[in-house]
Amino acid sequence: MAFDRQIFVDGTFSCLGTAGSPVVVTEERDDTVGNDANGDGGTTVPAAGWWRGIDLNAGSDASVFENVDLRYGGRFISAFELAGTNPTMRNCEVLAFSNDGVDLNASSRPLIENLTVTGCQGEALSRVELQQLPNLSGLDFSGNTFDRLNVTSADLMPGEDLTIRTDQLENDTFLLSDSLLVRDGARLRVEAGVIVKMAFDRLWTVNGTLEVAGVPGNRVILTEERDDGVGGDTNGNAGADAPAAGYWRGVDFNGTSTGSFMNFVRLRFGGRFISALEITDTSVAVDRAIIESFSNAGIDLNQNAAPCPLERVIINNCQGPAIQGVRLERLQDIEFASGTGNTLNTVEVTNGTLVGDVTIETENQFNGSITVNSNITVPAGVELNLQAGVVLKIRFDGLITVDGALTARATLDNPVIITDQRDDSVGGDANGDGAVSAPGPGWWRGVHFRSTSDSILLGLECRYGGRFIPGILCESPTTAMRDVRSRFSSGPGMRFTAHLVPLEGLVADGNAGDGVELTGGAFDVRRVTSVDNGGFGIDATAAYTGIVRDSILRDNAGGQVNGLVSGRVRFSNGVFAGTDGNIDADPLFVDPGAGDYRLSSIASPSHNSGDPASPLDPDSTRADQGAFFLNVCAP
Numbered sequence: 001m002a003f004d005r006q007i008f009v010d011g012t013f014s015c016l017g018t019a020g021s022p023v024v025v026t027e028e029r030d031d032t033v034g035n036d037a038n039g040d041g042g043t044t045v046p047a048a049g050w051w052r053g054i055d056l057n058a059g060s061d062a063s064v065f066e067n068v069d070l071r072y073g074g075r076f077i078s079a080f081e082l083a084g085t086n087p088t089m090r091n092c093e094v095l096a097f098s099n100d101g102v103d104l105n106a107s108s109r110p111l112i113e114n115l116t117v118t119g120c121q122g123e124a125l126s127r128v129e130l131q132q133l134p135n136l137s138g139l140d141f142s143g144n145t146f147d148r149l150n151v152t153s154a155d156l157m158p159g160e161d162l163t164i165r166t167d168q169l170e171n172d173t174f175l176l177s178d179s180l181l182v183r184d185g186a187r188l189r190v191e192a193g194v195i196v197k198m199a200f201d202r203l204w205t206v207n208g209t210l211e212v213a214g215v216p217g218n219r220v221i222l223t224e225e226r227d228d229g230v231g232g233d234t235n236g237n238a239g240a241d242a243p244a245a246g247y248w249r250g251v252d253f254n255g256t257s258t259g260s261f262m263n264f265v266r267l268r269f270g271g272r273f274i275s276a277l278e279i280t281d282t283s284v285a286v287d288r289a290i291i292e293s294f295s296n297a298g299i300d301l302n303q304n305a306a307p308c309p310l311e312r313v314i315i316n317n318c319q320g321p322a323i324q325g326v327r328l329e330r331l332q333d334i335e336f337a338s339g340t341g342n343t344l345n346t347v348e349v350t351n352g353t354l355v356g357d358v359t360i361e362t363e364n365q366f367n368g369s370i371t372v373n374s375n376i377t378v379p380a381g382v383e384l385n386l387q388a389g390v391v392l393k394i395r396f397d398g399l400i401t402v403d404g405a406l407t408a409r410a411t412l413d414n415p416v417i418i419t420d421q422r423d424d425s426v427g428g429d430a431n432g433d434g435a436v437s438a439p440g441p442g443w444w445r446g447v448h449f450r451s452t453s454d455s456i457l458l459g460l461e462c463r464y465g466g467r468f469i470p471g472i473l474c475e476s477p478t479t480a481m482r483d484v485r486s487r488f489s490s491g492p493g494m495r496f497t498a499h500l501v502p503l504e505g506l507v508a509d510g511n512a513g514d515g516v517e518l519t520g521g522a523f524d525v526r527r528v529t530s531v532d533n534g535g536f537g538i539d540a541t542a543a544y545t546g547i548v549r550d551s552i553l554r555d556n557a558g559g560q561v562n563g564l565v566s567g568r569v570r571f572s573n574g575v576f577a578g579t580d581g582n583i584d585a586d587p588l589f590v591d592p593g594a595g596d597y598r599l600s601s602i603a604s605p606s607h608n609s610g611d612p613a614s615p616l617d618p619d620s621t622r623a624d625q626g627a628f629f630l631n632v633c634a635p
Contacts, residue, residue, distance in 0.1 A: 001027050004075055006052035009060040017067030019091065026071035027051050046072040048121060049098030053077045056085045056108075063087035074099035078126065079117075082108035095119055100126040101144065106153040114138035123150050124170065130154040130180070131162060139170035146236040148197075149174040156208065158185030166193040173197060173231030179249075182208040184256040192218040192264070195231040198248035200224075201272055206257040214264030219290070223268040224248050243269045245319060246295030250274045255281040258306065263287045271295035271319065278302070285309045291339075294318040298342065301325045303351045308333050315339035315366075322366050323347040328376060328384075329354050331364045338367055346393070346430040352376035354404075359385040369393050369427025376400040380452050383407055386416040388459060393421035393430050397467060399445040402453045402476075410459025412483040412505065412628060420444065420464035441512055442467045442490030448475075455479040466490035466512065474499065477521070481506070483627065487595070492517050493533060499523045505627045508533060509595060515556060518544040518563075526550050526614065529597050529627040536562040537574070548572060550610035552587050552597075552626035571611040573625045581611065587626065598628040 007013070007025070017023035027050035028038045036042065051073040056063060064087065070079040074097030080089070084107045093116040094101040101117030103126045104110070112135060117124040124141035128151045141147040151174050156162060166172040173195040179202045182188050186208035190196075192215045204210075204222075214220040224247035225235050233239065248270040253260060261284065267276045271294030277286065279299070283306040291298040291313070298315035301308060302325045310333060315322040321344040323337060328349050337347060347366040352374040364370070369391040378384045380403040386392075388410035400406075400418070408416040420439035421431050429435060446465035449455055453476040460481075465471035466489030474481070477500040485507035486493035493508035495517040502523050508515030508530040515530030520543040528551035530537035537553035540563035553560040553574035560575040571581035585605040590596040599607055607630050610623030617629040624630055 001051035007054045009056045012062040014064045015068045022067040022069050024069045048096045049075045053079045055081045058084040060085045065089045067091045069093045071095045073097050078103035086110050104128050111135050116140045119143045121145050125149045127152045133168045136168045141170045148234050152177045154178045154180040156182045156186035161187045163189040165191045171232050179203040182206045184208050190220050195221045197225040197234045203249035204251040206253045210260040212262040212265045220265045245293045246272045250276045252278040253282050253284045258283045261285040266290045269293050275300040283307050288312045290314045292316045297321050297324045299323045310334045312336045317341040319343050321348040327351040329358045331360050335363045344432040346371040354382045357383045361387040362389040367428045369430050371430050378402045378404045380404050388414045390416045391427040392418045394444040400447040402449045406455045408457045408460040415459040415461040417461045439464045441488050446471045448473045449479050451475050457481045457484050459483045461485040463487045470495040507627045514539040522546050527627050531555050540564050550623050573606050599630040
């Protein structure tokens, strides 16, 4: 080709070389093929940019390029410049062009098999539509300014069904310079090993179906274009700049994307304006995803009412909550989520009103706790079931109201804990302040069991409540409690009104007011440990006519009991000593300063000193005094 010359194709141009004898289009000074065509004895040498390229326009769809080598062009256009045409290109090589290797102008979808692009001063394969990717195979790029496949149009229309695989790409990678839109009725599937590098401020919007099908050991990766740690130096600057959080946005699933899933995917360095995964009014499954270094939350469920299974998700170094916008009833969709380095290492509940039965287990937590940034309401006819080891951290002034059933299945040694969100002693630093703040009495209100509640509580511990109401306020006559504890309330620890069933194993310690208040009913109370409270250990009104047995009442600033006379406290430690089996002696707690009120040894005067008529302790010995029995069968 002479200087500045070009091949225009509006009809059909067939270049049919063979593997051993390709068609070569090069510049006139190239003496390596076709001899010394310019007759200068090799004085001049070929160079990029001498001629232009092959310009294929609409009407050239039937053109075929097989075993074709293009060399030393690129003046103003690419080696292959396509506009609105879909020719066939097999076994083609592009060498040393001063422009892109192949430019599809986001308007052409040719069949390209075995394309080699080397030493070009631009992109190897430029301005590609996402729908073109299945037409690609055998790409080999090296020595170009940008050794990349650049997708600049990514709009999947209704009815389109597209699958992206590594064998369609070069180095398993493509640059996405446009925001991706999967419209309602379209389907996009991304197979294992695909790496997508995102341009600045770009976004995935999913209104149709997105299937990200990574597998163990071969994830799908979505990251920013400066991330040379995967997929090579896509932006061609030899690592001069580094990736950073907030470069691209994230993946936004909307109401019509139900059925989408993301399995074994890794998302990095996004979060501009949205979370890594933004899920709104739709059901999306996420399995074993890794989300890291986002300038926003890891996952935002936007109070989604639809099931969204999030299994074994790892979220690290995000500038927000790990998981936010969760409805309490949808916590059961989250299993074994974990991570470190986030502003808030927690799953954050922002809607606590239940509409159906829910069971919450330890695997539904994030790093051992759940942050609740709303009130919790359990309506009549609905059950909230909390399993042993669950930790709920409550916002300031938060309240739990139970008209239905709150069920706890735990023990004093492994309780359900409801506490101040600043309490780092359980469930880690969920509020992300590095322990700058400390929990305190009166942070939240408490748990209010209203008259219609029919709850069963085994092993529940409430801490730092008491704002306006006791830490535990029970107005339900039939709620059953055993091994329930209230600590550090700014008012009374517990209050029971008009109860009908016995209470057993109550612990009240460190409360600013009374430990336990009994304001009505004839029920008996057994195995109470009420110590170190600011008011009475047990404060009973005249309306309460029951008996207190097998209890330890000590070191309460207002006195051990109020409203109870001799004969109504039996076989207990701390009051009415010498009558009805009562004593007044140091019970020898394990560590009262640390809140450990177990009996330290069989030398404790409270060991085997409960009412002989009471049920035996679980170790088949006579009842001990206090909520914590000494297990003489323990190894």
